[in-house]
Amino acid sequence: MKILRQLALILFFLLAGEALRLVSGISIPGTVLGMVLLFLALMTKLIRLEQIELIAKFLLDHLAFLFVPAGVGLMSSWQVIGKSWLPILLIVLFSTILVVGVTGWTVQLMKRRGTR
DSSP states (O other), rough: OOOHHHHHHHHHHHHHHHHHHHHOOOOOOOOHHHHHHHOOOOOOOSOOGGGGGGHHHHHHTHHHHTHHHHHHHHTTHHHHHHHHHHHHHHHHHHHHHHHHHHHHHHHHHHHHHHHH
16 A cells, blocks of 8 residues: 555656646656656655655656566557668767766766765
């Protein structure tokens, strides 16, 4: 029952993100807005990490399975992707490097703020 409550809390933030996107007309996906709202709720201690810890661990442990449908979708569109593989490869490489850099910078910033 505890894990269902935690899942409901995560889904609430997903729904809140989608509602915010619809109401505001912003072009950011509702899932991203929901994650930002969840992050802000955790940072402001509106919710505690313990309130979502079990479901978060479960989802992270099974994350690979969530990518299977996307991989199958890519394989079914291989003819379209095959024509422009080089730009796609460059975009994936650049965005991966950018994400790793921004993540590292963010972790360093949060560590510095945490030691104050």
